[in-house]
Amino acid sequence: xxxxxxxxxxxxxxxxxxxxxxxxxxxxxxxxxxxxxxxxxxxxxxxxxxxxxxxxxxxxxxxxxxxxx
Amino acid sequence: xxxxxxxxxxxxxxxxxxxxxxxxxxxxxxxxxxxxxxxxxxxxxxxxxxxxxxxxxxxxxxxxxxxxxxxxxxxxxxxxxxxxxxxxxxxxxxxxxxxxxxxxxxxxxxxxxxxxxxxxxxxxxxxxxxxxxxxxxxxxxxxxxxxxxxxxxxxxxxxxxxxxxxxxxxxxxxxxxxxxxxxxxxxxxxxxxxxxxxxxxxxxxxxxxxxxxxxxxxxxxxxxxxxxxxxxxxxxxxxxxxxxxxxxxxxxxxxxxxxxxxxxxxxxxxxxxxxxxxxxxxxxxxxxxxxxxxxxxxxxxxxxxxxxxxxxxxxxxxxxxxxxxxxxxxxxxxxxxxxxxxxxxxxxxxxxxxxxxxxxxxxxxxxxxxxxxxxxxxxxxxxxxxxxxxxxxxxxxxxx
Numbered sequence: 001x002x003x004x005x006x007x008x009x010x011x012x013x014x015x016x017x018x019x020x021x022x023x024x025x026x027x028x029x030x031x032x033x034x035x036x037x038x039x040x041x042x043x044x045x046x047x048x049x050x051x052x053x054x055x056x057x058x059x060x061x062x063x064x065x066x067x068x069x
Numbered sequence: 070x071x072x073x074x075x076x077x078x079x080x081x082x083x084x085x086x087x088x089x090x091x092x093x094x095x096x097x098x099x100x101x102x103x104x105x106x107x108x109x110x111x112x113x114x115x116x117x118x119x120x121x122x123x124x125x126x127x128x129x130x131x132x133x134x135x136x137x138x139x140x141x142x143x144x145x146x147x148x149x150x151x152x153x154x155x156x157x158x159x160x161x162x163x164x165x166x167x168x169x170x171x172x173x174x175x176x177x178x179x180x181x182x183x184x185x186x187x188x189x190x191x192x193x194x195x196x197x198x199x200x201x202x203x204x205x206x207x208x209x210x211x212x213x214x215x216x217x218x219x220x221x222x223x224x225x226x227x228x229x230x231x232x233x234x235x236x237x238x239x240x241x242x243x244x245x246x247x248x249x250x251x252x253x254x255x256x257x258x259x260x261x262x263x264x265x266x267x268x269x270x271x272x273x274x275x276x277x278x279x280x281x282x283x284x285x286x287x288x289x290x291x292x293x294x295x296x297x298x299x300x301x302x303x304x305x306x307x308x309x310x311x312x313x314x315x316x317x318x319x320x321x322x323x324x325x326x327x328x329x330x331x332x333x334x335x336x337x338x339x340x341x342x343x344x345x346x347x348x349x350x351x352x353x354x355x356x357x358x359x360x361x362x363x364x365x366x367x368x369x370x371x372x373x374x375x376x377x378x379x380x381x382x383x384x385x386x387x388x389x390x391x392x393x394x395x396x397x398x399x400x401x402x403x404x405x406x407x408x409x410x411x412x413x414x415x416x417x418x419x420x421x422x423x424x425x426x427x428x429x430x431x432x433x434x435x436x437x438x439x440x441x442x443x444x445x446x447x448x449x450x451x452x453x454x455x456x457x458x459x460x461x462x463x464x465x466x467x468x469x
């Protein structure tokens with residue numbers, strides 16, 4: 001099934017590692033918080049997406065199958 | 070036909086249980102199971118602000134509650150320009166209680182919480198007295214909880230969080246309250262007017278009226294019950310007409326949207342037809358902005374208020390709203406920094422959907438509407454001048 005990013009906005013502290021590791025899908029706003037492109041993560045990007053998830057120091061970023069939310 | 074504020078004028082105070090029953094008859098609780106399809110057939114939309122379909126919400130809780138659900142009647146009413154929930158609770162507490170009882174029957178809940186804004190004194194005492202008039206059986210499973218001050222305390226996950234842990238800040242969803250709410254139980258969080266409407270529907274009403282709060286350049290500001298198919302012009306006329314020519318209307322409150330007066334003057338206020346035009350009915354706030362008032366100034370005040378009411382948990386809301394408020398205030402004062410207007414336009418499209426709750430979404434929606442409706446004013450302010458006669462004090466703000 002398609003994988004989507006799910007982000008816990010309360011946990012996220014704007015460390016920004018995710019945007020560094022996956023600039024194709026994640027950019028940062030003017031205050032350093034991630035803006036995630038809508039839609040499923042393409043298979044070619046999955047490995048880097050998992051790396052971005054693992055790199056989040058506060059465990060705010062996850063990949064989840066199914067519908068975006 | 071029965072009405073939300075039918076009977077004696079609201080200023081006469083709370084209707085007693087006896088008078089309420091004489092006027093409307095006993096509550097047909099036996100019909101509660103049939104109420105969900107009725108709510109769906111009438112397509113009743115919630116009156117708390119988000120406009121979520123009431124029947125669908127009840128069904129979602131009913132599918133999970135198994136008799137152990139919770140009904141949270143939401144009367145926090147933190148919106149500064151809205152007074153209709155406190156007015157309803159103060160004048161017709163038994164109608165709200167009826168609605169909560171029906172909801173409890175229909176979704177399978179054994180616990181009812183009336184969540185009433187701590188500053189709404191008359192509403193709270195009316196609700197307490199009304200509960201005391203009800204049966205011991207009802208009193209045994211109902212309680213009143215004072216909602217703390219603050220714009221987001223009425224947000225549904227914040228209400229659940231406060232009742233469970235004393236912390237009135239929104240929580241990360243999912244799970245949403247209908248899945249896991251008060252005490253971990255499926256919880257129906259429903260605005261008090263929506264519950265009152267359900268209590269009328271159970272008695273054969275068609276929910277064709279709604280409560281609105283009028284303010285700004287209109288002769289008789291305050292709460293009115295309107296036929297939802299009435300055009301704005303008719304609603305304004307019923308309130309004594311405008312005091313001065315109006316240029317715009319703020320619909321739905323601080324989470325709502327500005328609209329040009331000409332675009333909405335003849336428009337019915339029916340939530341569904343407003344929505345079809347991208348306009349919110351929201352919690353029924355209708356604020357008339359006078360022709361000589363400055364829309365940039367009004368927007369700056371609203372943005373400052375919303376920024377100050379952030380729960381300060383999510384970065385895009387905490388920092389984004391503060392930055393938006395500062396830039397709007399600089400523009401309002403005709404002393405912008407270079408690029409302020411361009412940044413506002415960009416930010417207005419960047420913060421929605423990026424908080425645990427919808428606080429940033431509401432603020433961004435209001436800002437986007439203002440940038441469109443007051444486009445000429447914003448452009449003039451970016452060039453450091455204001456074209457309106459009386460810039461300040463367009464909106465009397467309750468910054469408590």
